[in-house]
Amino acid sequence: MTSSGRRLEAVISASFVLLLIAAMARFLTRHSGAPNTWWVIALTTVLAVAYAARPAAGGGVPVRWQRVWFGAFIAGWVALVLQAPSFAWSAVAILYTALQLLPERAALALSALLAVLVVVAQVRIDGPDPLLIVVPPVVTGLAAAVFVHMRRQSARQRTLIDDLVRTRRGLASSERRAGVLAERERLSREIHDTLAQALSSQRMLLQAADRLWDEDPAAARRHIATASDIAERNLVEARRFVHDLAPADLSAGAGLPDALRALARRETAAGTTTGSATGNDIDTRNDIGDGDRDTGGTGATAPPGPTTVTFRTDGEPVPLPPAVAAALLRVAQGAVANVREHARATAAVLTLSYLDEDVVLDIADNGRGFTPPPGDASGALPHRGHGLPAMEARMRQLDGTLTVESRPGEGTVVSAAVPLRTTGPATAQDEE
Numbered sequence: 001m002t003s004s005g006r007r008l009e010a011v012i013s014a015s016f017v018l019l020l021i022a023a024m025a026r027f028l029t030r031h032s033g034a035p036n037t038w039w040v041i042a043l044t045t046v047l048a049v050a051y052a053a054r055p056a057a058g059g060g061v062p063v064r065w066q067r068v069w070f071g072a073f074i075a076g077w078v079a080l081v082l083q084a085p086s087f088a089w090s091a092v093a094i095l096y097t098a099l100q101l102l103p104e105r106a107a108l109a110l111s112a113l114l115a116v117l118v119v120v121a122q123v124r125i126d127g128p129d130p131l132l133i134v135v136p137p138v139v140t141g142l143a144a145a146v147f148v149h150m151r152r153q154s155a156r157q158r159t160l161i162d163d164l165v166r167t168r169r170g171l172a173s174s175e176r177r178a179g180v181l182a183e184r185e186r187l188s189r190e191i192h193d194t195l196a197q198a199l200s201s202q203r204m205l206l207q208a209a210d211r212l213w214d215e216d217p218a219a220a221r222r223h224i225a226t227a228s229d230i231a232e233r234n235l236v237e238a239r240r241f242v243h244d245l246a247p248a249d250l251s252a253g254a255g256l257p258d259a260l261r262a263l264a265r266r267e268t269a270a271g272t273t274t275g276s277a278t279g280n281d282i283d284t285r286n287d288i289g290d291g292d293r294d295t296g297g298t299g300a301t302a303p304p305g306p307t308t309v310t311f312r313t314d315g316e317p318v319p320l321p322p323a324v325a326a327a328l329l330r331v332a333q334g335a336v337a338n339v340r341e342h343a344r345a346t347a348a349v350l351t352l353s354y355l356d357e358d359v360v361l362d363i364a365d366n367g368r369g370f371t372p373p374p375g376d377a378s379g380a381l382p383h384r385g386h387g388l389p390a391m392e393a394r395m396r397q398l399d400g401t402l403t404v405e406s407r408p409g410e411g412t413v414v415s416a417a418v419p420l421r422t423t424g425p426a427t428a429q430d431e432e
Contacts, residue, residue, distance in 0.1 A: 016051050016093035020044050023087040036083050043080040044087070047073065054097070063101075070101055074110070078117065085121030095140060099147040108144055115140040185393060197337040198234035202227040204341075226269065233266075256325040257313055260332055260350050260361075264311040267336050267348075307340060308347045315354030324418050327394040328352075328361045331402070334387050335363035335414045343367025343412060357420055364413045369406045391416065 024044050031037065050073055054066075077094060080087050091114040098110045118136040209223035250259050320328075332350055339348045345367030353360040391414070392402040400418035 012093050012096050013052050013054075016090055017048050019090040019093060020048050020087065023084065023090060026086045027084045031084070040080065040084045043076060043083065047076055047080060050076070051093075066101055070097065081117055081121055085124045088118040088121035091115075091118050091140075092143075095143060096147070099144060099151070104148060104151070108148070111140050111144045112137075188390070195234060195238060197333060198230050198237070200337065200341060201230050202234075205230070230266075250322070250325055250329065255317070256320055256328060257311075257317060257352060259325070259329050260352060261311045263329070263332055263336065264309040264350055267307070267309040267340065307345055309336060309339075309350065310347070311350045311352075313352045313354070317354055318359075318420065320359060324359070324398055327398055327400075328359070328416060328418065330394060331391045331414070331416045332361060332363060334391050338387055338414075339363070339365045339367060339412075343369075345411065355420075358417045359420060360415060360417045362413055362415045364411065366411045369408050369410050369412050371408060372404050372406055388414075 024041070027034075027040060028037070034040075050069075054069060054073070074094070077087070077090070095111055095114055098114070099107045101107075102110060115137040118140075119133055122136070123133070205223040205227040209220040209227070212220040212223070250256070336348065336350075339345050343365045345365035348363065348365040351360075351362040351364070353362070388402070388404065394400075395402045395416055395418065398418045400416060403415045403417075404412065405415070406412035
């Protein structure tokens with residue numbers, strides 16, 4: 001019971017006791033020598049104590065026993081009214097208890113009975129009086145109607161509150177499930193962009209070393225050394241991944257251009273050469289357009305070959321939020337991994353462009369290309385599972401876009417664009 005409910009209970013109890021005292025005073029004044037005086041005094045005392053000590057609603061006493069108590073109390077009160085009709089006016093407080101404790105129909109029936117008893121008692125005292133006959137039923141009816149209306153309103157409010165609580169619990173459960181799924185997707189992207197790609201590179205290098213071991217031991221050892229370097233770096237990434245830290249290329253304070261340049265250098269070292277340029281030092285069309293193209297095959301993994309990866313920047317560099325830099329670096333890593341494993345390209349160019357409203361990263365290669373499903377970059381390589389879908393998910397979290405342009409035999413361009421105005425939750429914390 002609420003504090004306001006307890007205060008109301010106290011007021012009703014005090015009112016009932018005062019009505020009993022007033023009725024007792026009237027009885028003793030007018031009937032001091034009546035033979036039933038001590039009987040009336042005893043009943044009044046018992047009823048006053050019983051009403052003051054009644055079990056409160058919601059106090060832990062079962063409703064069944066509260067109603068048993070109330071039935072006994074009503075029987076005692078009726079006996080008192082039959083002995084002294086003046087006590088009939090204490091029915092006002094009893095009416096409240098009946099409406100609070102009993103089912104609606106039983107409470108209304110008892111209210112009508114109380115009104116009849118009050119009328120009969122007043123007629124016994126003062127004789128027939130139209131006002132005394134009409135007033136008790138009217139007052140009782142109004143009080144009962146107001147109380148029933150309030151109780152129904154309260155029941156509706158409780159129903160609404162229960163529905164709201166269930167809805168909020170369901171929403172909280174849905175949010176927890178969504179959080180689990182989002183974290184699972186994030187982990188799958190991280191594993192794909194770090195561990196899986198590095199393991200794929202190591203496998204290709206070790207296969208190449210195995211093929212060259214007898215013919216060119218020096219080249220085989222170089223492949224093994226490169227695989228070892230990749231494994232060492234991958235171990236660092238894995239530790240950072242476990243501790244939810246930024247990519248290693250960004251953790252030492254290096255900016256995104258330096259991280260992309262290091263990526264190009266490593267990928268080229270895994271093949272043959274390294275290239276890096278700023279501004280217009282490298283012509284992307286020449287780098288991409290003159291390479292050999294292989295349009296054959298449908299999905300075989302290309303063996304390690306001479307793929308030159310170069311990096312360039314356009315525009316005036318601006319500081320980027322950590323989440324944006326990390327996401328673009330992961331996109332570059334994923335796209336370069338696709339070039340290495342599927343494109344059979346001889347050249348790839350990473351271009352980071354700072355525009356007025358966006359920062360754009362393009363990864364272009366001169367490989368065999370493919371036919372992307374229309375309007376859906378994430379389905380461009382359905383057999384890859386996490387590559388392009390992971391890139392697209394990263395961009396979507398930053399209100400950015402990912403587009404893929406490719407034709408069989410004409411290479412592929414993956415373009416990731418993020419608005420420079422991005423300041424939402426995705427950039428407020430380092431998701432890496």
